[in-house]
Amino acid sequence: MTNPIRFQRVLLKVSGEALMGSQGFGIDVAVADRIAGDIAEARKLGVEVSVVIGGGNIFRGVAVASKGGDRVTGDHMGMLATVINALALRTSLTKLGVDTVVLSAIPMPEICESFSQRAALSHAGAGRVVIFAGGTGNPFFTTDSAAALRAAEMGAEALFKGTQVDGIYSEDPKKNPHAERYDQLTHDEVLQRGLAVMDVAAVALTRENRIPIVVFSIHQAGGFADILRGEGRATFVSD
Numbered sequence: 001m002t003n004p005i006r007f008q009r010v011l012l013k014v015s016g017e018a019l020m021g022s023q024g025f026g027i028d029v030a031v032a033d034r035i036a037g038d039i040a041e042a043r044k045l046g047v048e049v050s051v052v053i054g055g056g057n058i059f060r061g062v063a064v065a066s067k068g069g070d071r072v073t074g075d076h077m078g079m080l081a082t083v084i085n086a087l088a089l090r091t092s093l094t095k096l097g098v099d100t101v102v103l104s105a106i107p108m109p110e111i112c113e114s115f116s117q118r119a120a121l122s123h124a125g126a127g128r129v130v131i132f133a134g135g136t137g138n139p140f141f142t143t144d145s146a147a148a149l150r151a152a153e154m155g156a157e158a159l160f161k162g163t164q165v166d167g168i169y170s171e172d173p174k175k176n177p178h179a180e181r182y183d184q185l186t187h188d189e190v191l192q193r194g195l196a197v198m199d200v201a202a203v204a205l206t207r208e209n210r211i212p213i214v215v216f217s218i219h220q221a222g223g224f225a226d227i228l229r230g231e232g233r234a235t236f237v238s239d
């Protein structure tokens with residue numbers, strides 16, 4: 001007997017870094033295509049998927065601030081970077097025949113639709129993959145916080161956070177091979193232990209809205225759908 005699908009409506013957070021693959025910067029189209037394939041596979045399971053995409057492969061606001069520039073301007077540049085990535089991911093999904101829409105928190109109507117919760121729910125209800133661009137639309141936030149916010153607004157049953165490794169560890173396992181890996185944690189444990197999986201604001205928002213976080217490797221092809229099927233490897237954060 002096959003396992004029932006674990007969640008019907010999820011939000012996937014893909015960092016900008018995931019899109020650059022082994023390049024040091026920008027977008028590796030082959031990687032974007034592979035991630036799009038993983039999303040298409042989840043859609044075939046009947047799962048409603050929306051996506052928040054980061055921008056760190058192109059620009060982070062702190063890069064401006066750390067060189068004496070204005071942080072707000074830097075964050076505006078970072079938010080624009082997320083729009084570039086959203087258009088790249090939409091292109092990859094469209095090539096696979098997946099109906100996809102980009103909604104930006106910062107209106108740029110010539111390029112994509114503007115975000116509203118109503119529009120997002122309506123597109124998702126029509127079977128489209130919704131990609132949220134522009135983060136929260138505000139400086140001093142991250143796309144992790146945007147992911148928690150959009151997950152709450154969409155009524156997502158889980159926030160899937162695709163990372164470089166296959167779950168949450170006590171320390172960076174790439175630096176310490178003896179770091180402990182967790183299968184299950186509570187939101188409080190993540191916050192109290194200062195585990196670097198998402199920023200504090202994002203974890204607090206998911207805790208308040210009782211949204212589980214599922215941390216898995218974005219580099220494992222098919223991993224997203226495997227977890228939805230109740231297989232695969234991930235750390236589950238829930239209360």
Ligand code: UDP
Pocket residue numbers: 014015016017053054055056057059060061062074075076077078079081082134135136137138139140141142143144146
């Ligand atoms: N950003 C912002 N407000 C937001 C989301 C993002 O100002 O709500 C900016 C910020 O400068 C950030 C950049 O966009 O550094 C890229 O986002 P993030 O670092 O979260 O991307 P990721 O690490 O996921 O690639």
